Structure formats: C-alpha cells, structure tokens
Amino acid sequence: MELRGICFVLSVLCLLQMTHQQVDKPKAKKNAPPKKVVVTASMIEDIKKQIDHILEEVNLLKEKQALQSVCLRGMKVRSKCFLSMSGEKKFHEAADDCIMHGGILGTASNDEENDALYDYARTAVGHDRDIWIGVSDIVAEGSWVDVTGAAVNYTNWETEITLQPDGGTKENCVVLSGPANGKWFDQPCRFKKNYFCEFIIS
Structure with missing residues (x-):
C-alpha cells in the first residue's frame, strides 16, 4: 500500500x-x-x-x-500512555522490554499519575499484585533516579506500617504495591513482577 x-x-x-x-x-x-x-x-x-x-x-x-x-489498549494520563505488558520479569528485563517497544518502564511523577497507575494495575493484573516502576538506586545507594538517570522529584513511599525504603543495598528497585493501595516499596531487582510501559504522546 x-x-x-x-x-x-x-x-x-x-x-x-x-x-x-x-x-x-x-x-x-x-x-x-x-x-x-x-x-x-x-x-x-x-x-x-x-x-x-x-x-x-x-x-x-x-x-x-x-x-x-x-x-x-492502555491508560492515558495527560501526555503519557501506560500499557500493561504480559507476564512477569525482573526489573532490568522489564526495563529492556519497554525500550524494545519504544517506551520506558512506567513511572508516576505526581499523585494523579500514581493513583491512575494503581487503579489501572488493579484492573489489568489484580488488586493483590505489585508492579515495577522505573525507579531505582542501583547507581548510588539512597539516590533514587528514574530509568533515564534523572533524579526522582516525586515519591510515594509506604511510611505508616513500614518505613520505606528499608532494604539498603539489597533492595534497589521499586514497586507500586497493590495490597498497599499504590504505596511504594523497595525490593530486590531480581524478583519477577508485573510491569507497565510508558509512552509519551504530544
């Protein structure tokens, strides 16, 4: 054609x-x-x-x-589209898969996006699942950056039941938790989790 x-x-x-x-x-x-x-x-x-x-x-x-x-097929929040990907992967595998699809590992940059991601996760993968988000402190302990290497200006750590992040050098990657209503937890990057890819639209 x-x-x-x-x-x-x-x-x-x-x-x-x-x-x-x-x-x-x-x-x-x-x-x-x-x-x-x-x-x-x-x-x-x-x-x-x-x-x-x-x-x-x-x-x-x-x-x-x-x-x-x-x-x-996914969910739109302002200038971002989030798409739930099939299966569970380790953090780095999930990040690579998103790049192969032309996006990046999804990251909430404000309360609106975080709430929308949490709601989308409940319908896409279930309310009791955690999803990887594109935040880690792999390069320098305690310095949380997104997958592009930029410093994270927004966080939604769980601080009521446990004081997150609490994993030290053993837990360098971040999940948005379904059971904890969208709060963030640091976890070992080798764990396999569901994940969403993020695409910027104009």
Whole structure:
C-alpha cells in the first residue's frame, strides 16, 4: 500500500516537472520535431528530497497511530500512555522490554499519575499484585533516579506500617504495591513482577 502511494507521488512529481517545462518553452513550429525532455541531476535531487520528506511524514503518522493504539489498549494520563505488558520479569528485563517497544518502564511523577497507575494495575493484573516502576538506586545507594538517570522529584513511599525504603543495598528497585493501595516499596531487582510501559504522546 505504501509502495503504491510512493510510486503514485513519484509519477505525479515527474508529470508536474514535465508540464512545468512544457509551459516555460516557447511554442515550437508545427512541423518541428519534438524536443527531448532533459532530466538534470538537480531535478533528480529535488525529487529525492521530496520523497525523503514524504517518507518522513509517513513514519511520523505511523508513530502517532501506534501511540493512539497504545492509549486505546492502555491508560492515558495527560501526555503519557501506560500499557500493561504480559507476564512477569525482573526489573532490568522489564526495563529492556519497554525500550524494545519504544517506551520506558512506567513511572508516576505526581499523585494523579500514581493513583491512575494503581487503579489501572488493579484492573489489568489484580488488586493483590505489585508492579515495577522505573525507579531505582542501583547507581548510588539512597539516590533514587528514574530509568533515564534523572533524579526522582516525586515519591510515594509506604511510611505508616513500614518505613520505606528499608532494604539498603539489597533492595534497589521499586514497586507500586497493590495490597498497599499504590504505596511504594523497595525490593530486590531480581524478583519477577508485573510491569507497565510508558509512552509519551504530544
């Protein structure tokens, strides 16, 4: 389908170029032989640029369509879409899987997102499950960063029953807990948990 569209555009561009040349030429005498159309390197270069531009726009449309599909299957909060992924993985495996799907491991950056993630988790994986979120202190103990390496400005640690985070160097990755109403706990990164990927939409 795309190839046919590109071929069609190429044909139209060539016809337009030829028509433009015909209009600019002075009228030939009736019995004069028809002149050959000369295709220059600059004309070919212009057409290539136009094709590249069209392909770029097609790819952008594909990306937007894919993100809309993610939002339809997942959950949208402001400019983010969260999508529950199938199965359980270790923290690093989950983070890698999200990158392979064009996103990052989901992270709440305010109360609204955290509450929405908690509600989504209850319907997607069950109210008694924990999900990985993209927060860890693997690089430096006690310095919590997201998967991009940026310092975390929002946290939702459990502090009423247990004083989280409490795992020290043995628990460097963070879960949003279903049983604890969306509160955060630090856990060993090797544990297998459910996870959500996050996609930014404009």
